[in-house]
Amino acid sequence: MATRLTQPAPAPAAEPALSKQEVLRYSRHLIMPEVGMDGQLKLKKAKVLMVGSGGLGAPLGLYLAAAGVGRLGIVDFDTVDFTNLQRQVTFGTSDVGRKKLEAARERLSNLNPEIRFDTYETRLTSDNALEILRDYDIVVDGTDNFPTRYLVNDACVLLGKPNVYGSIFRFEGQASIFGYPGGPCYRCLYPEPPPPGLVPSCAEGGVLGVLPGIIGCIQAMETIKLIIGKGEPLVGRLLLFDALGMRFRELKLRKNPECPVCGEHPTVTKLIDYAEFCGIRGEEAPMQTAAVPEIAVKQLKQRLDRGDDLYILDVREPHEYQICNLNGHLIPLGELPRRVSELDSSREIVAHCRSGKRSAEAVEFLTKAGFRKIWNLKGGILAWSDEVDPSVPKY
Amino acid sequence: MAVKVMIPTPLRQFAGKQESVNLEAGTVGDALNALTSQFSDLKKHLYSDDGRLRSFVNVYVNDEDIRYLQREKTAVQQGDTISIVPSIAGGAKA
Numbered sequence: 001m002a003t004r005l006t007q008p009a010p011a012p013a014a015e016p017a018l019s020k021q022e023v024l025r026y027s028r029h030l031i032m033p034e035v036g037m038d039g040q041l042k043l044k045k046a047k048v049l050m051v052g053s054g055g056l057g058a059p060l061g062l063y064l065a066a067a068g069v070g071r072l073g074i075v076d077f078d079t080v081d082f083t084n085l086q087r088q089v090t091f092g093t094s095d096v097g098r099k100k101l102e103a104a105r106e107r108l109s110n111l112n113p114e115i116r117f118d119t120y121e122t123r124l125t126s127d128n129a130l131e132i133l134r135d136y137d138i139v140v141d142g143t144d145n146f147p148t149r150y151l152v153n154d155a156c157v158l159l160g161k162p163n164v165y166g167s168i169f170r171f172e173g174q175a176s177i178f179g180y181p182g183g184p185c186y187r188c189l190y191p192e193p194p195p196p197g198l199v200p201s202c203a204e205g206g207v208l209g210v211l212p213g214i215i216g217c218i219q220a221m222e223t224i225k226l227i228i229g230k231g232e233p234l235v236g237r238l239l240l241f242d243a244l245g246m247r248f249r250e251l252k253l254r255k256n257p258e259c260p261v262c263g264e265h266p267t268v269t270k271l272i273d274y275a276e277f278c279g280i281r282g283e284e285a286p287m288q289t290a291a292v293p294e295i296a297v298k299q300l301k302q303r304l305d306r307g308d309d310l311y312i313l314d315v316r317e318p319h320e321y322q323i324c325n326l327n328g329h330l331i332p333l334g335e336l337p338r339r340v341s342e343l344d345s346s347r348e349i350v351a352h353c354r355s356g357k358r359s360a361e362a363v364e365f366l367t368k369a370g371f372r373k374i375w376n377l378k379g380g381i382l383a384w385s386d387e388v389d390p391s392v393p394k395y
Numbered sequence: 396m397a398v399k400v401m402i403p404t405p406l407r408q409f410a411g412k413q414e415s416v417n418l419e420a421g422t423v424g425d426a427l428n429a430l431t432s433q434f435s436d437l438k439k440h441l442y443s444d445d446g447r448l449r450s451f452v453n454v455y456v457n458d459e460d461i462r463y464l465q466r467e468k469t470a471v472q473q474g475d476t477i478s479i480v481p482s483i484a485g486g487a488k489a
Binding site: 146167169170171172174189190191192193194238240242244245249250251252253254256 | 403404405414449450451453455458459460462463478480481482
């Protein structure tokens with residue numbers, strides 16, 4: 001008489017539960033039927049990767065940590081810079097000079113010690129992207145350049161992971177979700193990047209600090225909605241935000257059947273060289289203007305002290321002149337062709353701008369217009385502040 | 396047909412700093428031609444040298460991408476909004 005021994009059922013994978021502390025911490029989530037224990041447990045199990053911890057990453061990281069996303073990965077190799085503090089609110093003044101990842105981890109862990117943070121202090125590249133992204137459920141793109149955006153997009157499509165997209169410029173923002181099964185990807189919207197230099201960056205165009213705050217919050221919101229499976233996600237929708245008019249608009253995004261990455265017959269089946277794709281070769285080369293005659297700031301100072309009759313031409317914008325100036329005659333670069341008659345070509349002219357790039361263009365233009373006694377102030381007013389007069393503010 | 400063309404922030408400096416321009420046009424192509432005739436600096440930002448709309452610039456009539464309509468031949472109705480939507484990335488120098 002054999003005793004039938006039933007095989008014990010395999011133990012179910014341990015489901016995360018919420019501790020008493022967590023129940024209290026997330027009580028405002030738990031009392032909402034749209035979230036409840038189910039939703040909060042989904043958040044706890046979720047693994048979200050943030051690419052970039054800057055203007056968009058700041059509110060993103062804060063709100064994802066606050067919401068209880070169980071595992072948060074952050075990719076960023078940068079150091080906190082003083083000029084970041086106008087918008088990157090994860091950081092404080094005392095963090096200037098620290099690695100962003102270190103400062104972010106500290107801030108976010110303090111906000112929510114229950115979260116597991118994984119930091120990747122590296123530039124995301126075609127060599128490491130698939131490896132880094134693989135472990136995560138959702139990727140949030142908070143990057144600041146086109147090559148990385150295309151890289152993140154392609155990697156997400158190849159790995160089948162949704163990519164919560166947000167981007168900003170000055171007073172405008174965009175948000176959407178790319179790479180969602182059945183939905184469009186970034187390349188469906190923009191098959192090709194703009195050539196470098198055609199679309200200015202924040203450093204060149206400026207940005208209202210709170211704008212990435214708003215868009216980053218929208219990205220956090222969409223990420224949480226995806227995790228708890230509630231509401232209508234921005235799949236197939238491009239949200240456009242105009243901060244000055246305080247208007248939201250929405251455009252339909254369609255999946256492009258001929259998309260090289262997510263279409264029916266994809267031609268991009270592995271990650272490519274994105275720097276090349278975006279037209280940037282190697283490290284940023286200094287601007288290739290024809291060599292223009294230059295004068296160093298110390299030389300200018302010497303000549304002015306000597307009483308030389310030099311005409312200082314400032315080719316910056318009026319709002320820059322208000323920040324600081326060398327008492328130059330202001331003709332913004334864009335107006336120079338129209339106003340060249342204001343200049344006397346018999347005088348010695350020193351053209352300057354902030355860093356020496358725009359003024360180099362001005363000197364090139366004026367030289368072609370027949371001016372012979374014209375020099376570019378090398379390094380611009382920034383160099384003047386560094387080497388001649390530190391009381392001149394840098395910006 | 397009187398239509399409104401929305402100018403995105405990065406291009407407003409080439410369109411007299413306006414956020415939108417009202418034009419008369421029968422098709423999207425007409426509207427863009429009228430726009431670039433009025434603001435010639437806009438042309439090189441919207442069109443490449445061979446006269447094609449740049450691929451990082453999308454054009455919508457109301458909320459539909461013209462690539463899925465009849466592209467520049469898409470007819471416009473009175474009161475339609477044409478949006479120009481270029482790609483933006485913020486942040487670092489490209």
